Amino acid sequence: MSKLTAAKEPRRRVNPIKELWRNKFLYFLALPAMVYTFIFSYLSLPYIAIAFEKFNYKTGIFSQFVGLKNFEYFFKSSWAWTITRNTLIINILFLVIGTVCAVALAIILNEVSAKGFLKASQSAMLFPYFISWVIVSYMLQGILGTENGLINNIIVSMGGERVNFYSQPSYWYPILLILNIWKTTGYNAIVYLAAITGIDEGLYEAAYIDGATRWKRIRYITLPLLTPTICILTLMSVGRIFYGDFGMMYAIIRDNSSLMPIAEVIDTYVYRTFKNTGDPSLSMAVSLYQSIVGFILVFTSNWIVRRKFPEGALF
Amino acid sequence: MASDVIKTGSPPERSNKIQTSRNEKVGRFFIYFFVALFALVCVIPFVLVIIVSLTEEKSITINGYSFFPSAWSVSAYRQLFSRSSSIPRAYLVTGFATVVGTFIASLITFGAGYTLANKQCRYRNGLSLYFYITMVFSAGMVPWYMISKMVGCYDNIWALIVPSLMFSPFNMFLVRNFVREVPDALNESARIDGAGEVRIAFTIYFPLCLPVLATIALFYAIGYWNNYFNCVMLINDQKNYNLQMMLLKIQSEITAMSKVAQGATRSNPPRESFKMATSVITMGPIILLYPFLQKYFVKGMVIGAVKG
Numbered sequence: 001m002s003k004l005t006a007a008k009e010p011r012r013r014v015n016p017i018k019e020l021w022r023n024k025f026l027y028f029l030a031l032p033a034m035v036y037t038f039i040f041s042y043l044s045l046p047y048i049a050i051a052f053e054k055f056n057y058k059t060g061i062f063s064q065f066v067g068l069k070n071f072e073y074f075f076k077s078s079w080a081w082t083i084t085r086n087t088l089i090i091n092i093l094f095l096v097i098g099t100v101c102a103v104a105l106a107i108i109l110n111e112v113s114a115k116g117f118l119k120a121s122q123s124a125m126l127f128p129y130f131i132s133w134v135i136v137s138y139m140l141q142g143i144l145g146t147e148n149g150l151i152n153n154i155i156v157s158m159g160g161e162r163v164n165f166y167s168q169p170s171y172w173y174p175i176l177l178i179l180n181i182w183k184t185t186g187y188n189a190i191v192y193l194a195a196i197t198g199i200d201e202g203l204y205e206a207a208y209i210d211g212a213t214r215w216k217r218i219r220y221i222t223l224p225l226l227t228p229t230i231c232i233l234t235l236m237s238v239g240r241i242f243y244g245d246f247g248m249m250y251a252i253i254r255d256n257s258s259l260m261p262i263a264e265v266i267d268t269y270v271y272r273t274f275k276n277t278g279d280p281s282l283s284m285a286v287s288l289y290q291s292i293v294g295f296i297l298v299f300t301s302n303w304i305v306r307r308k309f310p311e312g313a314l315f
Numbered sequence: 316m317a318s319d320v321i322k323t324g325s326p327p328e329r330s331n332k333i334q335t336s337r338n339e340k341v342g343r344f345f346i347y348f349f350v351a352l353f354a355l356v357c358v359i360p361f362v363l364v365i366i367v368s369l370t371e372e373k374s375i376t377i378n379g380y381s382f383f384p385s386a387w388s389v390s391a392y393r394q395l396f397s398r399s400s401s402i403p404r405a406y407l408v409t410g411f412a413t414v415v416g417t418f419i420a421s422l423i424t425f426g427a428g429y430t431l432a433n434k435q436c437r438y439r440n441g442l443s444l445y446f447y448i449t450m451v452f453s454a455g456m457v458p459w460y461m462i463s464k465m466v467g468c469y470d471n472i473w474a475l476i477v478p479s480l481m482f483s484p485f486n487m488f489l490v491r492n493f494v495r496e497v498p499d500a501l502n503e504s505a506r507i508d509g510a511g512e513v514r515i516a517f518t519i520y521f522p523l524c525l526p527v528l529a530t531i532a533l534f535y536a537i538g539y540w541n542n543y544f545n546c547v548m549l550i551n552d553q554k555n556y557n558l559q560m561m562l563l564k565i566q567s568e569i570t571a572m573s574k575v576a577q578g579a580t581r582s583n584p585p586r587e588s589f590k591m592a593t594s595v596i597t598m599g600p601i602i603l604l605y606p607f608l609q610k611y612f613v614k615g616m617v618i619g620a621v622k623g
Contacts, residue, residue, distance in 0.1 A: 014437050023437075025512040026430045030442065033427035036482045040462060041449040047458030105353070111346050124354035126609055127361070130601050132541035134562045135594045139360040141566075142367060148379030148587065150363070186357060190613055214342050239451075246544060254567065270456055280457045287455030298451045 051284040063281075070285035079269060087265040091241045093173065094180045099234055101185045103226065106192035107218055125186030133251035136179060140252065144175070169262040176263070179252065195229040196222055228309055235305050239298035242290055244268065266290045361598070368392070368591035375587045391588035395596065401553070402561060402593060409557040412475040413539040420481045420535040421528055427482075428490025429516060429524075434499070443491075446484040456548075463549055474549035475557055480538055486531040489615065493527040494520060530615030533608055540601065558597050565590060 020027055046061055051070055053063040074080050105125075112118045128136070143150045144165040152162045165171050199222065207217050244265030253263045264272075266286065274283040367380055371388035378385060395402050427446070431439050463469060463478040497520065505515050521528075543559035550556060556564070601608070 019437050023433075023435055023512075025516070026433055026436045029426035029516070030430035031426075032423045033482050033487065034442070034445070036423065037446060037449055037484070039466065040459070040479065041453065044454040044458030044462055047461060048454055050457060108346055108349060111343070112350055114347075117347070117350075121350045121354035123605070123609055124358045126612070127605070128357050130537055130541075130605075130608060131361075131598060132543070132559050134541075134543060134559045135364075135597060138562070138566065138590060138594050139364055142363055142380045142591070143360070145380070148375055150380050153379040153381070182357065185353075187612075213336075214339060247541075250547075251543070251563070254563075267456075274457060274460070280461075284455070284457040287457060291452060291455055295452045302451070 048284065048288055050281055051288045053281055055279065055281040055284075066281075070281050071289070074282060074286055074289070079264075082261060083264050083266050083269045086262060087242060087244045087267075089173070090176060090244065090263075090265060093177050095234065095237050095241065097177060098181060098184060098188065099230065099237075101181050102188035103192050103230060105185055105189040106196055107222055107226075109189060109193055110196045110222070111214065111218075122186070125189070127186070128183045129187040131183075133248045136183065137251045137254075140175075140179065166256060167258045169259055172259055172262055176248075176252070180248070191233065192226065192229065195226055199225050232305055232309050235301045239301035240294075242266070242294040242297055246271065364591050364594050364598075368588055368595045370588055372586065372588055380587075388588070391592035394589055395592050401556070402558075402596070404554070405556050405558045405561040406596070408472065408475065408555060409540060409559070412472060412557060413536055416476040416480055416539045417532050417536045419476075420483075420486075421532045423482050424486050424531055424535075425490055425521075425524065425528060428487045429494055429520060431487070431491040432494035443488075446487060450484050460548055469549050470551050470555060472555060475542070475545050475555070476539075478545055478549065480535070480542060480545065483534070483538075486534055489531060490524065490527055493524060497523055526611070526614060529611045533611050534615065537601075537608075558593075562590075562593055562597060565593060 049061050050063070052065060052067060053061075054066050054069075056063045109118065109122065112121075141149065144152075146152060146162055146164045146166065149165075151165075156162060165175070203221050204217055207221060212220070244267040246265075246267040249263060249265050249268050250271070253259050253268070267290075270283050270287050270290070273286065274280060363380065363382060366382055366384065367375065368391055369387050369389065370381075370384035371386035372390070374381075374384045374386045394400065427442075430436055431443055431446075433439065436442075459478065463474065466477070468474040468477045501519060502515060505519055510519070541559060543557070543563060546555075546557050546560035547563075550560070
């Protein structure tokens with residue numbers, strides 16, 4: 001195969017059978033992934049019908065059709081608004097403050113010149129990322145627990161009253177935000193740090209010779225050159241804004257009903273309706289609502305990235 | 316680890332070519348101070364967990380969680396590995412799922428990524444789209460549950476290996492982008508020398524792709540090790556619980572137990588320290604493999620970011 005024919009290829013019509021036969025080994029390599037994706041993704045599409053039915057385990061996806069009744073039930077309940085709002089608030093908080101922290105950390109790390117110190121501190125900062133949320137919930141209990149948590153110990157030793165964090169929703173947006181930042185900032189900063197390292201060193205040297213202070217170098221060189229990366233990553237995350245982090249929310253909040261008004265997100269709600277009521281139809285309806293809005297968001301954000309930053313489009 | 320960070324906190328300063336102003340010096344101090352502080356905050360909870368796991372239960376009941384316990388004890392660990400404990404079994408379940416799952420997942424992903432990067436394959440763009448669609452639209456939990464059940468991944472070890480964890484299009488695109496970077500000349504010269512497709516894939520590309528393979532294998536391994544969703548959804552029999560699920564269960568059981576026990580007899584089996592000891596052994600492999608993990612994770616992130 002020379003390069004010449006390779007360049008012409010896309011324009012010619014291909015005979016599918018010939019193509020499959022000629023590259024049988026390549027298609028064979030991709031086959032397991034294709035089958036897997038087919039089963040777990042494409043095969044799930046017919047199940048969407050459940051959302052419009054009164055599900056019965058005997059008849060499966062051919063249960064009695066009820067139209068939009070499940071959706072009506074969901075959107076009339078107060079949960080529709082609550083879980084949509086919670087999901088959006090939590091994700092926007094994580095996205096905005098998380099990005100600011102990650103960029104700030106990357107810039108600060110870039111200013112550290114002692115190699116050993118940089119490596120040691122980066123190792124420490126990355127560590128929480130690898131730990132499961134279940135263990136994080138244990139740590140959180142150790143810190144916030146009412147009976148023997150660290151913070152309550154300090155409060156008591158200073159003569160205060162124990163605070164029952166786990167029954168007071170008002171504390172939880174900050175707590176969730178801190179947890180998220182603690183867990184992901186070290187990881188997210190890596191991408192930004194890589195982008196900063198890619199900036200031409202000559203720019204900094206020139207600025208240094210011209211007498212620019214550290215702050216000025218950051219403000220007028222690093223930040224402007226980092227903006228495309230920030231925009232791309234932010235847009236990509238905006239696409240995911242309708243999906244809650246089940247792994248995090250379920251491990252931390254569990255079945256604590258006093259925190260649900262602020263911490264129940266769409267994903268945990270879908271899970272709970274499915275597990276507790278045993279009615280897949282309602283669950284499926286809520287899930288479909290999430291999938292459709294989520295799809296629109298993901299698609300739009302990817303499209304914008306592709307238009308505005310062709311070099312940054314993921315696929 | 317924490318003490319390491321503190322020690323290096325005062326760096327050996329060498330004066331730059333040009334005299335640094337006082338402002339710069341103050342700025343540098345704050346930078347180092349802040350970095351050290353954040354690093355410390357990241358590891359301190361782990362130190363707390365380890366210390367509590369080694370604290371005598373009575374000391375916890377009296378003083379609460381503390382970095383400086385009044386009495387130490389390893390009884391929690393002894394209970395963990397005692398004959399009646401269900402933790403060792405859960406450890407095996409998690410270990411098996413992680414090893415087998417990671418192996419299969421990495422192979423599948425490499426195969427697909429390699430094909431998508433190969434210019435020979437004319438349907439590669441169509442195939443990319445086929446995988447990409449699943450990244451932007453998913454039908455959610457209910458179909459996932461029903462399909463898993465249908466294919467037999469229910470209440471057995473395969474439920475912890477196959478559904479949703481065994482293939483990720485994201486990792487596949489990571490492999491594809493990596494393979495694309497390999498110069499075509501390599502492929503062509505091998506072909507001229509008479510190497511077949513199979514040989515080119517396994518003796519030329521596979522070794523070259525080891526770094527990206529290590530990266531995705533680690534992504535998968537962490538995914539398996541930390542997963543509890545599959546267990547919550549698809550496992551009923553406690554025999555098949557994995558570690559994370561055990562942790563979830565222990566916590567809710569202990570909460571229930573302590574509610575019942577309030578006011579009743581105060582005979583304490585190690586509860587708090589037992590919880591923390593279980594966390595410690597769950598984190599164990601991650602801590603041990605950490606240097607390796609970190610290296611390839613950072614690499615993978617950079618591949619994804621630069622090419623992505």
